[in-house]
Amino acid sequence: MRFLQILVTGLTVLMLSSCGYNKFQTADEQVKASWSEVVNQYQRRADLIPNLVNTVKGFAAQEKDVLLGVTNARAKVGSLQVSPEVLNNPEAFAKFQSAQGELSSALSRLLVVTENYPNLKSDALFRDLTSQLEGTENRITVARNRYIKDVQEYNVAVRSFPANLTAKIFGYDVKPNFTVENEKAISTAPDVNFNAAPAQPQSDAK
Secondary structure, three states, X not given: OHHHHHHHHHHHHHHHHHOOHHHHHHHHHHHHHHHXXXXXXXXXXXXXXXXXXXXXXXXXXXXXXXXXXXXXXXXXXHOOOOOHHHXXXXXXXXHHHHHHHHHHHHHHHHHHHHHHOHHHHOOHHHHHHHHHHHHHHHHHHHHHHHHXXXXXXXXHXXXXXXXXHHHHHHOXXXXXXXXXXXXXXXXXXXXXXXXXXXXXXOOOOO
16 A cells, blocks of 8 residues: 555656646746846835935926826835736736836936936936936846746746646646837836936026
8 A cells, every 4th residue: 555655656746747747836936036026126116216206306396297207106006916926917917017117107207307407417316316226227127038038938838738738737827928018118217327418407496
């Protein structure tokens, strides 16, 4: 009886290995790890925004619509669920990437506006914050590209025969990925290059 149990266990392990179960386990964990890095980098960006908004407000309080747009976009991002369960919910994933795209656009508008305030551009805190923002945008791009690659590999495995039979049995479904149209928006980092002189400087408001 003991021998039979060992034999059955051994055959089960062998079958799971040969049918791709272990591969799905590994690929699924890799996707989750990549997603966590994407979320971490987006959170890093979100954490920079309050100080950035407050700094800009000190020099350009009259740009309230632009400042409010960034604040609201950040609040919308913060209200969304970003746990690994999002990877199994295409609708929730689409809301997440859409919200991040809106925040990227709002930040771009804010940074364009700051071109009109030379005193702001020369402020040490502002320059430090925009330098951190630029670095974070680069990290977001790297993390997102890694996630896209890992999801593509996972989804190919889920769809491929005969591994797709194992995927159906154990509930491994295709995971959502960044869409082409949205990818263009969220992969365009806000321009934080302040070397060029502003076209029409205005008086700074303090």
